Amino acid sequence: MQRVALLTSGGDAPGMNACIRAVVRKAVYHGLEVIGIKRGFNGFIEADMEPMNLSSVADIVQRGGTILRTARSDQFLTPEGRAKAYENTKRFGIQGLIVIGGDGSFRGARSFYLEHNLPVVGVPATIDNDIPGTNQTIGFDTAVNTAIEAINKIRDTATSHERAFIIEVMGRHSGFIALAAGLAGGAESILIPERPFSYDEICEKLLRGFRRGKLHSIIVVAEGASGGLEVGRKIKESTGIDTKVTILGHLQRGGSPSAADRILASRLGARAVELLMNGATKMMVGVSKGEIAAVNLDDALTQAKTIDVEMYHLANILSL
Numbered sequence: 393m394q395r396v397a398l399l400t401s402g403g404d405a406p407g408m409n410a411c412i413r414a415v416v417r418k419a420v421y422h423g424l425e426v427i428g429i430k431r432g433f434n435g436f437i438e439a440d441m442e443p444m445n446l447s448s449v450a451d452i453v454q455r456g457g458t459i460l461r462t463a464r465s466d467q468f469l470t471p472e473g474r475a476k477a478y479e480n481t482k483r484f485g486i487q488g489l490i491v492i493g494g495d496g497s498f499r500g501a502r503s504f505y506l507e508h509n510l511p512v513v514g515v516p517a518t519i520d521n522d523i524p525g526t527n528q529t530i531g532f533d534t535a536v537n538t539a540i541e542a543i544n545k546i547r548d549t550a551t552s553h554e555r556a557f558i559i560e561v562m563g564r565h566s567g568f569i570a571l572a573a574g575l576a577g578g579a580e581s582i583l584i585p586e587r588p589f590s591y592d593e594i595c596e597k598l599l600r601g602f603r604r605g606k607l608h609s610i611i612v613v614a615e616g617a618s619g620g621l622e623v624g625r626k627i628k629e630s631t632g633i634d635t636k637v638t639i640l641g642h643l644q645r646g647g648s649p650s651a652a653d654r655i656l657a658s659r660l661g662a663r664a665v666e667l668l669m670n671g672a673t674k675m676m677v678g679v680s681k682g683e684i685a686a687v688n689l690d691d692a693l694t695q696a697k698t699i700d701v702e703m704y705h706l707a708n709i710l711s712l
């Protein structure tokens with residue numbers, strides 16, 4: 393293998409830049425040439441790409457977002473769009489592709505390999521942490537830290553009044569951010585799509601806490617479980633307690649990546665290059681039990697990722 397390409401696709405996540413840096417530098421270290429594809433699969437189809445070298449990735453390890461930019465591409469969903477992208481791999485002499493993104497991006501990469509036989513390696517990067525085949529995705533740790541920082545600030549103001557604060561966090565259909573931020577932020581209740589919840593129980597716990605003299609009550613809601621505003625309204629209706637709702641939204645996507653995300657991104661990016669050099673065809677890199685691991689994309693895309701139920705119960709116990 394002489395020339396590899398890389399792109400970032402789907403939603404951006406803090407740490408994508410650290411991963412781009414690792415891919416480029418690791419490839420250059422091994423004497424490979426690197427092509428950076430801009431705007432995800434759109435740039436792949438439209439030949440929006442250029443060679444990258446050591447200095448293309450200088451001073452980006454600490455930056456959020458992605459210097460290659462990212463996109464969602466309707467064209468790449470079609471065989472015709474992917475065939476156009478394949479023409480560009482021939483034109484630019486690309487022999488392997490690294491896709492940094494979420495599971496949708498990996499589905500695209502897998503279809504591309506199956507149709508055109510060009511090796512692909514996926515690197516999981518999404519704040520939602522909803523990709524099977526890896527315990528953690530790039531961006532998750534930073535997003536959780538951002539959510540905790542917000543919870544800390546809300547706690548300060550919450551102590552001054554008898555109010556319940558509802559904080560809606562991202563995560564799409566999963567509750568990984570909510571569970572981690574709720575546990576680390578000491579929330580009274582954590583609402584996630586993976587577990588049923590009862591408003592009666594939430595309200596009862598809230599009232600019990602206030603009766604005991606608790607100064608604040610914080611409820612973390614995953615966007616996939618319910619809307620924060622609705623939770624606030626229902627709690628107020630049932631308890632009469634004043635509720636204040638904060639929707640963290642895209643704040644969680646931004647910011648300088650945490651040390652953990654930079655390290656993860658560096659390790660995963662470097663391993664992706666190694667896999668391509670060693671003849672991988674359609675793989676994904678991930679982390680399992682603290683070790684960097686490689687998983688076949690077929691397996692990764694058919695597995696379901698479950699939340700840590702023990703951690704969920706622990707959060708409940710600690711917030712009695």
Ligand code: ATP
Nearest residue numbers: 402403464465468469493494495496497499500518
């Ligand atoms: P995030 O988790 O941040 O949303 P993602 O990679 O899952 O990231 P998607 O929008 O699902 O984001 O996918 C990114 C792009 O991957 C899509 O815009 C599309 O071009 C391509 N893609 C997704 N699913 C498929 C598929 N089944 N076949 C081919 N291409 C796909």
